[in-house]
Amino acid sequence: MTLVETHPRKTARRPSGAASLRPSGPHVWADMTVEVALSVLDSSRAGQLLLCDEDGRCTGTVSRAELSAARGSARYTDRTQLRDIVHSSGPSLSL
Template sequence: MTPIHSQAAAEPHVWADMTVEVALAVMSGARTGHLVIRDGDGRRTGLVTRDQLAGFRASAAYTDRVRLSELCPAGAAPRA
């Protein structure tokens, strides 16, 4: 029997240890404005939008090594 995949499982996602740059590239490739963030166990831990990542990339706290796990929850200022 083939398992049934839900729409949620098919959502484009990235792992929390990926960099902002990689997430933006995945977003571009998937032609979407948001990505689900998953932890090392595959559990959904958040959601990130193109606007959030672009805003962070324009901030003084940005480097190309910042990982999604280092960003604050949605609506909060990024850590410096």
């Protein structure tokens, strides 16, 4: 008796080229509020969010600690945006 595979298996392929250089994780934009960013971070269960510019290029990251510190500051309002708390350092994704 010969076994026949009726459902072909999908094999995982490693991304190549530009796709492998693309950072993964939740993306947020500078005009997003701190509260919304915290909500995205909670729902994604990620350690940090990738901060993107208007063209969709990643320009930095923001962590839960940074968002929590901003929310605890005296200058915080419910309209505080990420651009008010994050100082992007360019395409290196480091703050």
